[in-house]
Amino acid sequence: xxxxxxxxxxxxxxxxSSVINCTYTDSSSTYLYWYKQEPGAGLQLLTYxxxxxxxxxxxxxxxxxxxxxxxLSLRIADTQTGDSAIYxxxxxxxxxxxxxxxxxxxxxxxxxx
Amino acid sequence: xxxxxQHPSWVICKSGTSVKIECRSLDFQxxxxxxxxxxxxxxxxxxxxxxxxxxxxxxxxxxxxxxLINHASLTLSTLTVTSAHxxxxxxxxxxxxxxxxxxxxxxxxxxxxxx
Numbered sequence: 001x002x003x004x005x006x007x008x009x010x011x012x013x014x015x016x017s018s019v020i021n022c023t024y025t026d027s028s029s030t031y032l033y034w035y036k037q038e039p040g041a042g043l044q045l046l047t048y049x050x051x052x053x054x055x056x057x058x059x060x061x062x063x064x065x066x067x068x069x070x071x072l073s074l075r076i077a078d079t080q081t082g083d084s085a086i087y088x089x090x091x092x093x094x095x096x097x098x099x100x101x102x103x104x105x106x107x108x109x110x111x112x113x
Numbered sequence: 114x115x116x117x118x119q120h121p122s123w124v125i126c127k128s129g130t131s132v133k134i135e136c137r138s139l140d141f142q143x144x145x146x147x148x149x150x151x152x153x154x155x156x157x158x159x160x161x162x163x164x165x166x167x168x169x170x171x172x173x174x175x176x177x178x179x180x181l182i183n184h185a186s187l188t189l190s191t192l193t194v195t196s197a198h199x200x201x202x203x204x205x206x207x208x209x210x211x212x213x214x215x216x217x218x219x220x221x222x223x224x225x226x227x228x
Binding site: 041044045050100103104105106108110 | 216
């Protein structure tokens with residue numbers, strides 16, 4: 001079955017790097033995504049990675065994909081207080097009719113000054 | 114680009130009333146929209162998939178008569194919570210697929226409170 005798991009909380013100090021981890025069970029996933037949700041708001045697409053890639057970097061964000069271990073991570077360099085939010089990883093399994101996103105539980109990132 | 118506008122952002126209603134939530138794709142056509150429900154500190158729960166010009170596909174356990182979805186045009190999908198009760202209070206979010214970005218763009222969400 002489809003399952004995406006994340007740790008629920010992460011606390012870091014401003015200026016440090018944050019690493020948010022995600023594991024998934026479906027090896028046929030085509031695209032994997034990271035979304036950010038601030039309090040009371042919708043989801044903002046941060047970045048995505050294709051399943052045939054190992055790494056993707058976009059400014060302060062680095063996504064690593066380990067297909068063998070079915071592990072996805074999001075590294076935020078020089079974490080700022082404005083990065084405090086809930087981060088969701090999500091996947092679209094290749095066989096998923098209609099392209100429905102499968103979300104993890106979300107990781108709440110707390111950045112302390 | 115690729116913005117989904119969701120309204121209202123919050124609404125408080127008395128028990129028994131019906132509430133309509135709108136999602137509009139502003140600069141692209143959304144053949145398919147997804148409606149989610151989110152409880153505090155929890156992930157998004159997919160309620161239904163809304164297809165333009167056809168009936169919505171509901172997830173198991175979601176009452177289609179309770180949550181009416183209409184997708185009459187390529188830019189507008191609506192969710193109506195009929196005869197709402199306090200247990201329907203939640204955060205509702207819509208999303209549409211962005212073909213070009215291989216991703217999904219989300220509305221800003223609607224905080225529904227039934228008193």
